[in-house]
Amino acid sequence: MVQKLDYLKETASQTAGPYVHIGLIPGMAGFDIFEKNFSNVLVTPNTKGERITLEGRVLDGSGTPLRDVLLEIWQANAAGRYNHPADRSAGALDEDFRGWGRAGSDFDSGLITFETIKPGAVTDKAGRKCAPHINVWIVARGINIGLNTRLYFSDEEAANAADPVLNLIEQPVRRSTLIAKRSERAGKVVYAFTINLQGPEETVFFDV
Amino acid sequence: MTAQAARIAAAQDAARLNRPEPFTSPLGDGGFFQRDRSIHPPAYAPGYKSSVLRSPRQSLLSLENSVSEITGPVFGHNDLGSLDNDLIRNYAKDGDPVGERIIVHGRVMDETGRGVPNTLVEVWQANAGGRYRHRKDTYLAPIDPNFGGCGRALTDDTGYYYFRTIKPGPYPWRNFVNSWRPAHIHFSVFGSGFAQRLITQMYFEGDPLIPVCPILTTIPDKDALDRLVAALDLNASVPLDSLTYRFDVVLRGQRSTYFENRPEGN
Numbered sequence: 082m083v084q085k086l087d088y089l090k091e092t093a094s095q096t097a098g099p100y101v102h103i104g105l106i107p108g109m110a111g112f113d114i115f116e117k118n119f120s121n122v123l124v125t126p127n128t129k130g131e132r133i134t135l136e137g138r139v140l141d142g143s144g145t146p147l148r149d150v151l152l153e154i155w156q157a158n159a160a161g162r163y164n165h166p167a168d169r170s171a172g173a174l175d176e177d178f179r180g181w182g183r184a185g186s187d188f189d190s191g192l193i194t195f196e197t198i199k200p201g202a203v204t205d206k207a208g209r210k211c212a213p214h215i216n217v218w219i220v221a222r223g224i225n226i227g228l229n230t231r232l233y234f235s236d237e238e239a240a241n242a243a244d245p246v247l248n249l250i251e252q253p254v255r256r257s258t259l260i261a262k263r264s265e266r267a268g269k270v271v272y273a274f275t276i277n278l279q280g281p282e283e284t285v286f287f288d289v
Numbered sequence: 290m291t292a293q294a295a296r297i298a299a300a301q302d303a304a305r306l307n308r309p310e311p312f313t314s315p316l317g318d319g320g321f322f323q324r325d326r327s328i329h330p331p332a333y334a335p336g337y338k339s340s341v342l343r344s345p346r347q348s349l350l351s352l353e354n355s356v357s358e359i360t361g362p363v364f365g366h367n368d369l370g371s372l373d374n375d376l377i378r379n380y381a382k383d384g385d386p387v388g389e390r391i392i393v394h395g396r397v398m399d400e401t402g403r404g405v406p407n408t409l410v411e412v413w414q415a416n417a418g419g420r421y422r423h424r425k426d427t428y429l430a431p432i433d434p435n436f437g438g439c440g441r442a443l444t445d446d447t448g449y450y451y452f453r454t455i456k457p458g459p460y461p462w463r464n465f466v467n468s469w470r471p472a473h474i475h476f477s478v479f480g481s482g483f484a485q486r487l488i489t490q491m492y493f494e495g496d497p498l499i500p501v502c503p504i505l506t507t508i509p510d511k512d513a514l515d516r517l518v519a520a521l522d523l524n525a526s527v528p529l530d531s532l533t534y535r536f537d538v539v540l541r542g543q544r545s546t547y548f549e550n551r552p553e554g555n
């Protein structure tokens with residue numbers, strides 16, 4: 082016999098189901114209940130950094146957009162610092178930027194948008210600069226446990242080429258599934274992304 | 290204080306007095322314990338038909354936790370309204386919602402047993418007839434004009450949370466022609482790092498639909514399934530008012546950083 086290790090087990094995940102909006106973004110379910118709501122707009126007028134729109138869809142194995150999916154994003158501020166005590170890097174905190182938001186896909190088109198800023202490069206534990214990226218978490222009916230992925234930026238080619246996480250992806254062709262493409266539209270910077278749940282272009286998902 | 294407000298306060302006090310004692314252990318800020326995926330439902334679970342086209346088929350790429358995973362959004366009482374954890378009152382228009390009055394309480398802990406303080410818990414559910422207040426729910430059971438069906442709470446410094454609601458009803462859904470969901474409350478929990486993010490569902494002790502639910506039975510581990518079933522907590526119930534169910538949530542544990550290996554110059 083040995084001493085017993087008294088660890089607990091993580092609670093099992095269950096699908097968010099088709100009515101996830103009720104709990105997390107009730108306005109989309111069709112009613113108004115909370116005084117304050119979370120949203121897909123991460124910026125206030127005072128937030129520092131380059132304004133960007135993230136715009137994309139999540140596609141199922143038939144190529145059909147999910148119209149009941151919910152995404153959350155978590156990102157560093159323009160100085161590459163997360164608004165959390167465990168980030169002890171040198172970049173300045175921005176009190177006008179929490180760095181987190183959530184969005185439901187449009188019930189007709191499946192389109193998902195976020196209004197945010199482009200994050201700076203964060204520093205990993207070894208002191209290496211990582212390419213700017215946004216962490217993404219995906220839940221929906223039919224998704225049994227939330228999916229983690231990342232979005233990188235198409236105009237950061239040199240940083241992306243050196244990024245330790247992108248370089249963990251064995252097949253270079255799969256790295257491109259994480260790159261959001263920059264364009265400008267009516268004076269706004271838009272990064273477009275597509276998340277494929279299955280198929281030859283399946284997005285790289287992480288076991289974090 | 291109105292009679293209604295007094296009743297709420299009494300119910301909340303009763304739940305607080307019966308709250309479980311916290312463990313204590315040092316705060317970790319290393320990476321999270323590797324997730325044991327054998328206790329979670331697999332992405333592809335054909336008995337739950339919606340998972341077939343929505344399940345990744347490639348291996349997940351394992352990431353050593355970096356600052357991107359061990360950090361996560363921080364919430365505070367400023368984010369919430371005063372009635373957010375009272376689903377009996379937070380949408381009431383001209384009276385209380387119909388249904389069995391219940392309190393749900395418990396602790397959010399990590400795998401070391403340490404309470405997760407100040408973390409956001411969000412819940413949503415059907416009404417007593419099994420109908421959701423959602424533009425896409427067309428079940429023939431009626432909407433309850435006094436019930437919204439969602440609420441949220443921040444855990445206290447020991448990880449304890451509670452809210453008050455009515456017991457949701459079971460409802461039919463299109464999977465097999467005669468599939469029914471057991472009564473359940475959806476839970477969304479954050480933790481301190483984004484890698485702890487979790488959505489799950491709480492079920493009720495004694496529900497005969499539990500063993501035949503195609504969503505619950507996606508969980509391959511019997512103990513893990515049992516841990517989603519809240520126990521009737523009669524001691525914490527409010528006499529002549531509300532039954533109480535106890536539901537603890539366990540998030541991934543976090544390694545301590547015993548030694549800091551800082552790169553030169555930092």
Ligand SMILES: [Fe+2]
Nearest residue numbers: 098470473475
């Ligand atoms: Fe449900």
